[in-house]
Amino acid sequence: xxxxxxxxxxxxMSCQISARPKALDVLQNIDFTVARHTxxxxxxxxxxxxxxxxxxxxxxxxxxxxVNGQIMLDGQDLFAMKPRDRARFIGRKVGIVFQNPxxxxxxxxxxxxxxxxxCRQHFDVPRDEARQRAIELLRTVGIADPExxxxxxxxxxxxxxxxxxxxxxxxxxxxxxxIADEATTALDVTVQKEVLDLxxxxxxxxxxxxxxxxxxxxxxxxRTDEILVLYGGHVVEYGPTxxxxxxxxxxxxxALLSAMPHMDQPTHTRLRTIAGQPPSLANKPAxxxxxxxxxxxxxxxxxxxxxxxxxxxxxxxxxxxxxxxxTVGPAVVSGATDRGARAQ
Amino acid sequence: xxxTRLPVAGTSPSRLLEIENLSVHFxxxxxxxxxxxxxxxxxxxGETLGLVGESGSGKTTIxxxxxxxxxxxxxxxxxxxxxxxxxxxxxxxxxxxxxxGRMQMIFQDPVSSFNPRRRIEDIVAEGLVIQGVPxxxxxxxxxxxxxxxxxxxxxxxxxxxxxxxGGQCQRIAIARALAVQPDLIVCDEPVASLxxxxxxxxxxxxxxxREARRLAMIFISHDLAVVKNVSDRVAVLYMGKVxxxxxxxxxxxxxxxxxxRKLLEAVPVVDASRKLRPAADQQAIPSRIRPPSGCAFRxxxxxxxxxxxxxxxxxxxxxxxxxxxxxFPHDETAPFSTARQA
Amino acid sequence: MSSPGAPLVQGTRLGDIARAAMPATSMLKLPGGTLFExxxxxxxxxxVLIALFVDFIPGLVSPKFPYGDFSQMPDLTxxxxxxxxxxxxxxxxxxxxxxxxxxxxxxxxxxxxVSVGLLLGMLAGYxxxxxxxxxxxxxxxxxxLPSVLVVLAFVTATGTSVGAIILILxxxxxxxxARVAKAGVISQNNRDYxxxxxxxxxxxxxxxxxxxxxNLIPALTAVMPTLMAGLIITEGSLSFLGYGIPAPxxxxxxxxxxxxxxxxxxxVLIVGPTMAIVLTVYALNTVGDYLAHRLNSRExxx
Numbered sequence: 001x002x003x004x005x006x007x008x009x010x011x012x013m014s015c016q017i018s019a020r021p022k023a024l025d026v027l028q029n030i031d032f033t034v035a036r037h038t039x040x041x042x043x044x045x046x047x048x049x050x051x052x053x054x055x056x057x058x059x060x061x062x063x064x065x066x067v068n069g070q071i072m073l074d075g076q077d078l079f080a081m082k083p084r085d086r087a088r089f090i091g092r093k094v095g096i097v098f099q100n101p102x103x104x105x106x107x108x109x110x111x112x113x114x115x116x117x118x119c120r121q122h123f124d125v126p127r128d129e130a131r132q133r134a135i136e137l138l139r140t141v142g143i144a145d146p147e148x149x150x151x152x153x154x155x156x157x158x159x160x161x162x163x164x165x166x167x168x169x170x171x172x173x174x175x176x177x178x179i180a181d182e183a184t185t186a187l188d189v190t191v192q193k194e195v196l197d198l199x200x201x202x203x204x205x206x207x208x209x210x211x212x213x214x215x216x217x218x219x220x221x222x223r224t225d226e227i228l229v230l231y232g233g234h235v236v237e238y239g240p241t242x243x244x245x246x247x248x249x250x251x252x253x254x255a256l257l258s259a260m261p262h263m264d265q266p267t268h269t270r271l272r273t274i275a276g277q278p279p280s281l282a283n284k285p286a287x288x289x290x291x292x293x294x295x296x297x298x299x300x301x302x303x304x305x306x307x308x309x310x311x312x313x314x315x316x317x318x319x320x321x322x323x324x325x326x327t328v329g330p331a332v333v334s335g336a337t338d339r340g341a342r343a344q
Numbered sequence: 345x346x347x348t349r350l351p352v353a354g355t356s357p358s359r360l361l362e363i364e365n366l367s368v369h370f371x372x373x374x375x376x377x378x379x380x381x382x383x384x385x386x387x388x389x390g391e392t393l394g395l396v397g398e399s400g401s402g403k404t405t406i407x408x409x410x411x412x413x414x415x416x417x418x419x420x421x422x423x424x425x426x427x428x429x430x431x432x433x434x435x436x437x438x439x440x441x442x443x444x445g446r447m448q449m450i451f452q453d454p455v456s457s458f459n460p461r462r463r464i465e466d467i468v469a470e471g472l473v474i475q476g477v478p479x480x481x482x483x484x485x486x487x488x489x490x491x492x493x494x495x496x497x498x499x500x501x502x503x504x505x506x507x508x509x510g511g512q513c514q515r516i517a518i519a520r521a522l523a524v525q526p527d528l529i530v531c532d533e534p535v536a537s538l539x540x541x542x543x544x545x546x547x548x549x550x551x552x553x554r555e556a557r558r559l560a561m562i563f564i565s566h567d568l569a570v571v572k573n574v575s576d577r578v579a580v581l582y583m584g585k586v587x588x589x590x591x592x593x594x595x596x597x598x599x600x601x602x603x604x605r606k607l608l609e610a611v612p613v614v615d616a617s618r619k620l621r622p623a624a625d626q627q628a629i630p631s632r633i634r635p636p637s638g639c640a641f642r643x644x645x646x647x648x649x650x651x652x653x654x655x656x657x658x659x660x661x662x663x664x665x666x667x668x669x670x671x672f673p674h675d676e677t678a679p680f681s682t683a684r685q686a
Numbered sequence: 687m688s689s690p691g692a693p694l695v696q697g698t699r700l701g702d703i704a705r706a707a708m709p710a711t712s713m714l715k716l717p718g719g720t721l722f723e724x725x726x727x728x729x730x731x732x733x734v735l736i737a738l739f740v741d742f743i744p745g746l747v748s749p750k751f752p753y754g755d756f757s758q759m760p761d762l763t764x765x766x767x768x769x770x771x772x773x774x775x776x777x778x779x780x781x782x783x784x785x786x787x788x789x790x791x792x793x794x795x796x797x798x799x800v801s802v803g804l805l806l807g808m809l810a811g812y813x814x815x816x817x818x819x820x821x822x823x824x825x826x827x828x829x830x831l832p833s834v835l836v837v838l839a840f841v842t843a844t845g846t847s848v849g850a851i852i853l854i855l856x857x858x859x860x861x862x863x864a865r866v867a868k869a870g871v872i873s874q875n876n877r878d879y880x881x882x883x884x885x886x887x888x889x890x891x892x893x894x895x896x897x898x899x900x901n902l903i904p905a906l907t908a909v910m911p912t913l914m915a916g917l918i919i920t921e922g923s924l925s926f927l928g929y930g931i932p933a934p935x936x937x938x939x940x941x942x943x944x945x946x947x948x949x950x951x952x953x954v955l956i957v958g959p960t961m962a963i964v965l966t967v968y969a970l971n972t973v974g975d976y977l978a979h980r981l982n983s984r985e986x987x988x
Contacts (some may be wrong), residue, residue, distance in 0.1 A: 218612030
C-alpha cells in the first residue's frame with residue numbers, strides 16, 4: 001500500500017439497469033482517480049448518475065444494476081474479491097454520509113450507543129472502550145458535551161447535528177476515504193457551511209481523501225482539489241477545480257456556471273438559460289448527451305460520443321467535439337484574495 | 345368580481361398589500377410556537393419583495409397567512425393584512441373567495457402541487473371555474489396563460505402532471521396562477537427543487553411575467569442569490585421576526601444586521617480561485633418554543649452584549665437607509681461584497 | 687428550456703425507471719400480475735358471469751333445479767356432476783345459484799358500506815374534531831366485537847330476510863372504509879394541490895369531490911376485495927347457523943350445514959360448497975394483495 005497509489009481509481013466503469021425492452025445505461029465510461037489526501041467534487045444534476053456512482057463504489061447498488069469495469073480501492077480490485085470480503089474491505093476503507101440522516105440513524109437507540117455498537121462490531125473492543133471511542137468521535141465532530149449527548153436519541157438533534165453524528169459514525173473505522181453524498185443539501189445555508197467546514201477540517205486533519213457529491217457547484221468550489229462533472233451518465237469534464245471553474249472547456253459546464261444567479265449581479269439580471277431538459281434514462285441521445293441542448297452542436301455531436309481530450313493542463317480533461325477556447329492561461333493560485341479571507 | 349378598490353384612509357394607494365403586526369401562533373401538544381411574531385411588511389403594485397431566512401424563520405407561514413391558507417385548528421393569528429385597503433381578517437369565507445382571484449400562490453414542489461389524477465388543462469382552468477368565468481372565456485384565458493409560460497394548449501391537452509418534468513410542472517403552476525389574473529403572486533420557494541439548468545428559465549419567466557403584467561410578487565426563498573436576482577426589496581427573517589429590510593443593494597452590499605452578514609457569508613459561491621479555509625465556530629440555534637430574551641439572535645451573535653439580552657431591538661432606520669432590528673448595526677461595507685470576480 | 691417543451695416521461699430516479707421504460711399510457715392498464723394473480727382474477731370474473739347468467743345455462747334450469755326432484759337418481763348430465771344432496775337436488779346447480787345469492791348480498795352490502803364509510807371518512811378526515819372521534823369510536827367498537835355475534839344479534843331482532851342480512855353486513859364494514867378514507871384525506875390535506883385549490887377559492891365540497899376523492903379510490907379498491915372476502919365468510923357462517931338466506935333457497939353456508947349430517951357416509955357432499963367458499967375467498971384476497979401492491983409501487987413512482 002504505497003503512498004502514491006491513489007486511494008480510489010475507477011477504470012472504464014459503467015452501470016446498467018436491466019429493464020425491458022432494453023437495458024438502461026445509468027453510467028458509461030467513468031474514469032477517474034482520487035489521490036491520497038485530496039478532495040474530489042462530483043457535480044451533476046438529478047439523473048446525471050451521481051448517486052449511482054457512489055452506490056457502485058460502495059457496493060450497495062441495487063440488485064438490478066450491473067456494474068462493469070474496474071474499481072480499485074487502495075490498490076485492490078474490488079471485483080476480484082469475494083462479495084463478503086469486498087463488503088468488509090469497503091466498510092473499513094470508506095466512510096459515507098448520506099443526504100438524509102434519518103434513514104441511517106435508528107430512531108429508537110441513543111446516538112452514542114449506535115456509534116459504540118458499530119465500533120464493537122468492527123473491532124471487538126470491550127463496551128467501555130467502545131463508549132470512550134464513540135464519545136471521542138462525537139467530540140471530534142464538534143458536539144458539545146459528548147458525554148451527555150451519548151445518551152440522547154436522534155430526534156433530540158437538529159438536522160445539522162444529526163449530520164455531524166453521521167460524520168462521527170462514518171469515522172469509526174478510520175477510513176482512508178470519506179464520501180459525502182449530498183450530505184448538506186437538506187440543511188440551511190449557515191448550517192451547511194458549518195458542516196462543510198467540518199468535513200474539510202476532518203479530511204485535512206486525518207489525512208483522508210474525500211469525495212464531495214453535490215448538485216450545487218458552489219458547494220464543491222473552493223473545497224475540493226479536483227472536480228468531476230457528470231451529465232447524462234457520462235463524465236463530461238474532469239480536472240483541477242480551479243481550472244474547471246476558471247476555464248470550463250465543456251459547453252455544459254460553462255452553460256451551467258452562467259445559468260446560476262450570482263449575488264454580485266444587479267437585481268433583475270436576465271439569466272442565461274439552457275434549452276431543453278436533462279436527458280432521461282429511457283431516451284438518451286446517441287451522441288454527446290448534451291448535444292440536444294447545446295448551442296454549438298453539429299453533425300458529429302448527435303451521432304458519436306466525443307472522446308476525452310486533454311487541455312493545456314494535462315490534468316484537465318473534457319469530452320466535447322467542439323470545446324470552448326482556452327481563454328485564460330493556466331490557473332495560478334492568486335495570492336490572498338478577499339475570497340480567501342472571507343472564509344475565516 | 346366587483347371588489348371595492350377604495351383605499352382606506354391612512355394607507356398609501358400605491359401599496360397593494362400591507363401587513364401590520366402579523367403574529368401567527370401554533371399550539372402543538374400544549375406548547376405554543378410563535379411562528380411569526382409581529383411582522384409588518386408592505387408590497388407596492390408591480391414590486392417584488394423577497395423573504396429570506398433559515399427554515400423555521402416563518403417565511404412560509406407569512407406567505408400562507410396572506411392567502412388565509414393556514415390550518416384553522418390549533419392556529420391563532422392576529423394583526424391586519426390589508427389588500428388594496430380591504431382587511432382580509434375581517435372577510436368572511438365567501439368574501440375571501442372574491443379576493444382569491446387577485447392573490448395567487450406558487451408552491452415549492454412542482455409535483456405535489458398538482459392533483460396527480462387531473463388533466464393539465466383542467467388544473468389550469470380550475471381557478472376560472474371557481475371564479476365562475478364562462479366556458480368560452482375560460483378557454484381563451486387558459487390558452488393565454490399557458491402561452492405566457494411557453495406552452496401551447498395542444499402540448500398539454502389531455503396529459504397528466506406526471507408526464508412533465510419538474511421545470512415544466514413549475515411553468516404550468518405559474519400558468520395556473522396567472523389564469524385568474526392576479527395582482528400579487530406569493531412564490532414559495534418556486535425554484536428550490538429544480539436543477540440549476542432549469543431554474544434559470546423559471547426565474548427569467550417570472551421576471552418577464554412580472555414586467556409584462558405589472559405583477560407584485562412575494563418571493564420566498566432560502567437561496568440568497570436567487571432572491572437578489574428577483575427582488576426589489578428584501579426582508580430578512582429570523583425566528584419569526586423581520587431583522588432587516590431594505591433594497592437589494594442595501595441588504596447585499598452593506599448588511600447592517602449581524603445575522604444578515606452571517607447568512608451572506610454562508611452562501612456557497614462558485615469561486616475556486618483558492619481553497620476555502622474552514623472555520624471552526626458553530627452555534628446552536630435556539631428553540632422556537634422558548635425563544636431567548638431580548639434579541640433572538642444574540643445567542644449566535646458575535647457582537648452581543650448584556651443589553652441585547654435585556655432589551656429587544658425594534659426595526660429602526662439604519663444609517664444606510666434600510667430598516668434594521670439591532671442595537672449595534674454594522675455600518676461598513678461587507679468584506680465579501682467588494683471586488684467580486686465574475 | 688426555450689422550446690415549448692414536448693412533454694416527456696420523467697424518469698431519472700431509480701423508482702421511476704420501470705415507468706420510464708414504458709409509454710405513459712400503459713400506466714392506465716393493470717399489467718404485471720403473476721399467473722396466479724391472473725387466475726384468481728379470471729376466477730372472479732367467471733363467478734360474476736355465473737351469477738349473472740346462471741339461468742341461461744342449459745341443463746341447470748328446472749325441473750331439476752334448484753328445488754329438485756325427490757325421486758330421481760343422480761344422472762350423468764352437467765347437472766349431476768357433483769352429485770345430488772339428501773333430497774335429490776343437484777349440488778352443482780345449488781352451488782352456482784348459491785354464488786348468485788352470496789355475491790349479490792356481498793356486493794350490495796359493500797356498496798352500502800363503501801358509500802356511507804367514504805362519506806363519513808371524508809368528512810371526519812377533513813373537519814377532524816368531534817366527527818373524527820365518533821368515527822374512530824365506531825370503527826374501534828365494530829372491530830372489537832366478533833362480527834358473527836353482531837350479525838346474529840341483529841338478525842334475531844329483525845328476523846332473517848335478505849334485506850336484513852344485506853343491511854347488517856353493510857354496517858359491519860362501514861368503520862373500516864371510513865378509516866381508510868379518513869387516513870387518505872388526512873394525508874392529502876396538507877398536499878400543495880389541496881392548498882392550491884383553496885388558494886383558488888374552492889369550496890370545501892369542491893375540494894373533497896374534485897381533489898381528494900379521486901385519490902382515495904386506489905386505497906379503497908385495494909381494501910375492498912379483502913373485506914368482501916370477509917363478508918363472504920360471515921354470510922356463509924350465518925347461513926350455516928341457519929340465520930342466513932331462508933331455506934330452501936340455495937346458499938353455500940346452508941349447503942355445508944345440511945351436508946354435515948351426512949358427512950360420515952357421503953363426505954363428497956361438502957366438497958362443492960366448501961370449495962366454492964374457499965376459492966372465492968382465496969381469489970378475492972389474492973386480487974386484493976395484487977391491487978395493494980400495484981397501488982404501492984405506483985405511489986412510489988409518483
